[in-house]
Amino acid sequence: MRSLLDTIDDDGSLAKRLAEMPADAKTITLAISQFRNTLQHPSWADDEQxxxxxxxxxxxxxxxxxxxxxxxxxxxxxxxxxxxxxxxxxxxxxxxxxxxxxxxxxxxxxxxxxxxxxxxxxxxxxxxxxxxxxxxxxADPSSRSRxxxxxxxxxxxxxxxxxxxxxxxxxxxxxxxxxxxxIDGTSWDLQIDEMDVEKNLSILLRVADAIRYAHSQGWIHRDLKPENVMLGRFGEVLVADWGLAVNCFPHQEHREHLVAQASSAIGGTPAYMSPELASGNVASLGFATDVYLLGAILYQILSGHPPHHGSNLLDCIQAAARNDIRSTDAQGELVDVALRAMATRPEDRYASVEDFVAAIEIRRTHEESERLVRRAKRRAWDTPPEDSDDPYEKLGSAITLTNEAMELWPENRRAAETLRRLQVDFARIAANQGDLDLSIRLYESAGEGESEAAARIRADRDRRDKARENQAKFSALFTFSPEAGLLIRWSDKVVIEVNDACTELLGYEKEELVGQVISKLTIWACPSRRQIFVEELAKNGRIDNFETQFLHRCATMQDPECEKFALNKQRTADGAELSGAESDGVGPDGMMPEGIMIAQPIDVLISARTVEVGGEEMLLSTIRDISKRREIERDLEQSRQRLKDLQRLAGLGTWSYDPVADEIRWSSETYRITGRDPAKGAPSLRELMNLVHPDDRLILNDAITMAMQNGASYQIRFRQKDDTGVYRNLLARGQGDVNEFGQTVDLYGVLMPAR
Structure with a gap:
């Protein structure tokens, strides 16, 4: 019985011809008959003649x-x-x-x-x-028969x-x-590089369904590859080109029939061939041959190329016979599945297509679980939680992602360890925020309930509880506290006490505040913020770091005209910046007639806790002036804007993205760096993602998402296709531009070639 390699080795001109041909993904066939042996390759036929x-x-x-x-x-x-x-x-x-x-x-x-x-x-x-x-x-009997x-x-x-x-x-x-x-569509090989891994896996599993059915009928395909799979416009996935198929009877007495069938036509596609196909070892043919080919397609999905390659077609055939598999940077359990399916010995591969599919499904679940863990880590620790405006939300969402990962794969040890670390971090931050009960619960959930840190928090909680028993002594001390505060009766929300720091901060006399209902005080610059504060207090019984603006009143504010101005300001502000005059007679410099100063807004943070004072539940509200901090933030924002303007003036490879208008803007240098014709204009975000190499899209998408959520800065390397279809290695640096309400209004940065 002649093999493919034997025929090539015995025919010097044929070996030379193969050595002169580039390696490709086309089917070659050695047709054996009583008349002649013919080696066929698609590129050797002159169709036009x-x-x-x-x-x-x-x-x-x-x-x-x-x-x-x-x-x-x-x-x-x-x-x-x-x-x-x-x-x-x-x-x-x-x-x-x-x-x-x-x-x-x-x-x-x-x-x-x-x-x-x-x-x-x-x-x-x-x-x-x-x-x-x-x-x-x-006129060839074997060709007609096949x-x-x-x-x-x-x-x-x-x-x-x-x-x-x-x-x-x-x-x-x-x-x-x-x-x-x-089929109204194209073959899979024309689309496989443009699809993501999940889409390609879905197609592969439908191909595997067809092969599983063929095996149940005793048939082996022998030439599975993306080119032999048709994808229809309406979701069809169809396996074609069964010209090399042979029937593999399950019983040993039929083995000679299989050998006779397979010996009449030896072949396949060298880039995907199993060793027994490439060497012509018909005795080793079986269902495991198709398992190998399915594994080869999986390997291409993950690595971006078929498993076998050579400097020419002859080298590629010999590499397939030796089972030399091209190296790849791709890692993960799915790569392990592909490598096992492509084991050199058929008995070392998956026993059936069902086992191969089951391994993919399990590994897909594991990959998704690991992906969620990676997202949770980035969410929690790309920037320290302490630097976040809302560390509770940051860590809480990371814990949610990790719990989802463990639901998918309960034995995921990385997920379990990540969850423990997140809970410990959350417990530490909760303790720093004064949420001692929450902190202890989190330590216990993490299995750290008996740790030294948890013991300290319990001691703090015990001291807090004991202090609450002595809150009756608080009123006298409260009055002289250096931190501005109000003591409010919880039952009717009436101000019972204010300290000297509070009256100094707001510019009011104590008698003007004591006895007033907190929701009706005219100290609020924004009525809508006042309403939110009252509703949150009513709902939770406490509030932490509530940011708003109060109106500081000068000593002459009792003037009727000034009072009228302040009231007009309060009614019309509703969150807008307080500027301009609201009553007749106010000058452009903000001065009332005869030199009377108008009320000035100040930025404050309010926190409130319930305490027992004389057997009655009170709400202790502390007020912290953050005007200087806000001024620094505004200066920083101006500096960022100036930096962006300087980058544009310098002609650097700059970019920006407006999430509201969904518009990307590039400098002229950016077009040169990316190899894009400026006449095309900057791509949309969707088009940009399609130009990025499939393996790099997730990291770029995650970086943009993080910047959109909290203005986080980032530096990433990725590959982007230029107008010639070549991927360029690029380095992007950027961050989000966050407004005073914590909303990302712009992403911007620079782009340069990666070294």
């Missing part, structure tokens, strides 16, 4: 190529193949052929053994695809992911052809 249909004289099959008789040769017996008439649509001379069943419309593609045309089937009035055996192979076998295999496999066969016929000139469903 071949007529659509050549008249075939079956008697010539009893003659040699030079016309001499072949002793013992027998005419070809195709079995039952009904005749059908077929003509070209352009053949006007055949307009009167009422019995023509198929009219050819155009050519769809070709391979080493057949040509595929689009055709119209007259009887059913539908568009079909017709595959025709090449005319130069029509062509008929391919059609009958497709017809026997009634599965939604196997292309449907409509008809198997012979035309009036003796040419074999079969009609099948025409």
């Amino acid at each position: 071949l007529p659509l249909f050549s008249e075939v004289d079956t008697d010539s099959l009893n003659e040699t190529i030079d016309g001499g008789p072949i002793e013992g040769a027998k005419p070809i017996d195709d079995g039952f193949v009904p005749p059908r008439r077929i003509r070209s649509l352009n053949d006007a001379a055949n307009d009167d052929d009422d019995d023509v069943e198929y009219r050819l419309i155009g050519k769809l593609g070709s391979g080493g053994t057949g040509i595929v045309y689009q055709a119209h089937q007259r009887a059913i009035d539908r568009e079909v695809a017709i595959k025709v055996l090449r005319s130069e192979l029509a 062509f008929l076998a391919e059609a009958r295999v497709i017809g026997a496999l009634d599965h939604p992911n196997v292309i449907a066969l409509h008809d198997l016929c012979i035309d009036d000139k003796g040419q074999l052809f079969y009609a099948m469903k025409r």
Whole structure:
């Protein structure tokens, strides 16, 4: 029995020809018959010089190529193949052929053994695809036999992911052809690089379903690859090209039949071939051969290239025979699945397609769990929680992500350890915020309930509880506290006490505040913020670091005109910046007539806790002046704006993204760095993501998301496709521009080539 490598080694001209051809992803076939052995490759056929249909004289099959008789040769017996008439649509001379069943419309593609045309089937009035055996192979018994076998295999496999066969016929000139469903779409190999891993995995699993069904009927495909999978416009995934399929009977007594089948045509696609296919070891063929090919496609999905390669086609075949697999930077459990499926020995691979699919499903779950853990870590620790405006939300959302990861994969040790660390960090921050009960619960959830830190928090809580018992002594001390504060009766929200620091901060006399309902005090610059404060107090009984603006009143504020101005300010502010005059007679310098100063807004933080004072529940509210901090923040914002302006003036590779307008802006230097024609304009965010290498899209998306959420700065490397289709290595630095309400109004930064 001849193998593929034996044939190549024995034919020096053939080996030379293969060595001169670049490695590709095309099918090669060694056809073995009593007349001649033929090695076929799609690029060796000159389609333009071949007529659509050549008249075939079956008697010539009893003659040699030079016309001499072949002793013992027998005419070809195709079995039952009904005749059908077929003509070209352009053949006007055949307009009167009422019995023509198929009219050819155009050519769809070709391979080493057949040509595929689009055709119209007259009887059913539908568009079909017709595959025709090449005319130069029509007189070859083994080629005809394999062509008929391919059609009958497709017809026997009634599965939604196997292309449907409509008809198997012979035309009036003796040419074999079969009609099948025409797919409005493209082959997978033309789209695989543009799809993300999840989309490609979904397609692979549907291909595996078709192969699992074929195996249940005893068939081995032998040439699985993306090029042989058709993707329809409406979600169809169809396995095609069953020309190398053989039937693998499960019982040992049928093994000789398999060997005979496989020996008549050895081949496949070197870039994906299993070692037994490349070496021609027919005795090792089995269902594990298709498992290898499925693993090879999975490897391409993850690495971006097929498993075998060489400097030329001969090197690629030899690499497949040795099972030399190209290296990749891709890592993870799915890579391990692909490598096991591509084990050199068939018995070391997955025992069945079902086992291969189950391994993918398990690993996909694990990969998703790990991805959630990575997101949780970035969310919590890309910047220290203490630096966040809302560390509770930051850590809380990270804990939620980690819990989701553990639900997907309960045995995920990284998720369990990450959850413990997050809970400990949250407990520490809660303790710093004074939430001692929450802190203790978090330590206990993390399994650190008996730790030294938890013991300290318990001691703090005990001291706090004891202090609450002595709150009756608080009133006298409260009055002289250096921190501004109000003591409010919880039952009716009436101010019971204010300290000296509070009256100094607000510019009021104590008598003007004591006895007033907190919701009606005219110290609020923004009525809507006052309403939010009251509602949150009513809902939670406490409040922490509530940011708002109060109006500081000067000593002459009792003037009726000044009072009128202040009231107008309060009614119209509603969160807007307080500027301009609101009553008649106020000058542009903000001064009332005769030198009376108007009330000035001050930025404050309010915190409130319930305490027991004389057996009655009180609300202790402390007020902290943060005007200087806000002024510094505004100065910082101005500095950032100036920096962006300087970058634009300097002509650096700058960029910015407006999330409201969904608009990206590039400097002229950025077009040069990315290799994009300025006439195209800056890409949209969606288009930009499509230009980024699929392996880098997640990290870029996460960086943008983090910057959008909290203005975090970042520096990332990624690959972006230029106008020639080449990926360029780039380095991006940037951060979000956050307004005073904590909303990201702009992303900006610089772009440069990565070194």
